[in-house]
Amino acid sequence: MLLNKKISIFTFLKQIKFDIIAILIYAIVVGIADQYGFLSKIEIPIAVSAIIGTALSLLLAFRTAQAYERWWEARIIWGAIVNDSRTLIRQVKQFVPKKDADVVKEFAYRQIVWCYALGETLRKLSYSKKVYDYVKEHKIPKNNVPNSIMNQHGAALSKLDIGDFKQVQIDSTLSRLCDAMGKCERIKNTVFPKSYSLLVHFLIYVFATLLPFGLKDEYVLVEIFLTALIPIIFIAIERTAIILQDPFENVTTDIPMTTLATTIEINIKELIGDDDLPFQEKPKTFYIM
Template identity: 55%
Template sequence: MLLNRRISVWYFVRGIKSQIILISIFAISIGLVDMHPTFQKISLPLSIPALVGTAVSLLLAFRTAQSYERWWEARTVWGAIVNDSRNFLRQLIQFVPESNKNVISEFCDRQIVWVYALGEALRKQRFSPRVQAYLNLHDINAMNTPNALLDEHSKAIKHLTSEGLISEFKQVQLNETLARLCDSMGKCERIKNTVFPRSYSLLVHTLIYVFAAILPFGLEDSQLVVEITMTILIPILFIAIEKTAILMQDPFENTPVDTPMTSLAQTIEISILQMIGEMEVPKKETTELYYEM
């Protein structure tokens, strides 16, 4: 997630480098064609390129709004995961007798592993050594590892009830919190697996090139350099806006605008370890980059 620090301009330029080159070649070609005697007599009212530019602007505004909505939903869901993780351990501390602190520690360890595993699964990364060691130790092998860990939570809660350590009413409360964690996981998976329609990007790109193609015919032919410069700059601005939307629309892709799931997992780990009275609590890692993961 981007922080209030200087953002690397080159990171963004590298993302649209190919489009800049393509637009520049296209604009120079159209500008030279416009200077040909055959096309010099062709003159379009400037209102026509303005109309196409307005259409592109409206489409980009919608695209950016939808992308930000996906990004913000992802961040809101992970905020709920932070809260529900704390509430889950708080309930266990209240419900489980103090003589069974080892049971609470097991839930704590499993919940910490779950948040790290969920973030790594959403980014489609290999599980970290810590997560993999826990999975190997408890012989957990499933296609959806985070869901399997929640199943282990559910089995442990059922065991507590059958042993008489918690009442059925407390079991219901714990299951409700567990259900909210499962809902949050499902929302993350929905965002991850829902692809933004490719046809929308194709339409925007087509209109941008149509705009670049007709703009020189609405400008003065006497100023070729200005004509080509404007034909390059304005479409590049449109492409830059679209690139911003593309970066935001997938908040689990391990990029600078990614939801900071690792950082949030560290926050959860520190919080619940402090709640159970653990003395060796890891410090929150800081980064010198302009974003945190």
């Protein structure tokens, strides 16, 4: 997730470098040809470019809004995971008799691993040592590790002799965690319609193609500058939306699942009196993961 820090412009420009190169080459070639060459007689009313630019602006506005909505929904889900993880261990700690303190620790460590496993699964990364060791020790099926760990929570809950009412309360918390996991999987597995992306990208290049023939020809440098600048702005907006629309892709704009999982681990271990807390480094860059 991006932080409120200065971001290097070159980091973003690398995302659209090929589009920038293509548009710059086109702007220079067409600008010179339109000024001194065989294209000088071609004129297209600027109103045509204006109509396409207006339609393109509306499409990009919708695209950006939908992309941010997906990202924000993912952030809300992980905020709920943080809260429900704390609630789960607090409930278990309160409801389970003190003589069964080991049961509380089992729930706590299982929930910690679940948070890391969910983030790493969504990003399709190899499991960290903490998750790998737990999976190996407890012989957890690797098809869907977070779901298997949640099933262990349920099995352990069914064995607790704490009364039906208290079991229902804990089960309600587990259900919310399971619901959050399903929502993350839905966002991860639902791609933004490719046809919409192709339409927007196509219109940007149509706009860039027609634009120089509607501009005045007195100053070639001004024509080249405008022919390149306006389409590049549209490309930049489109790329911003593309980056935001997938919040679990292990890029700088991701939801900070690893950082949140570390926060959950610290909070849970403090709840159970475990002093072996992970060290959470302060961010050294403009983003956290």
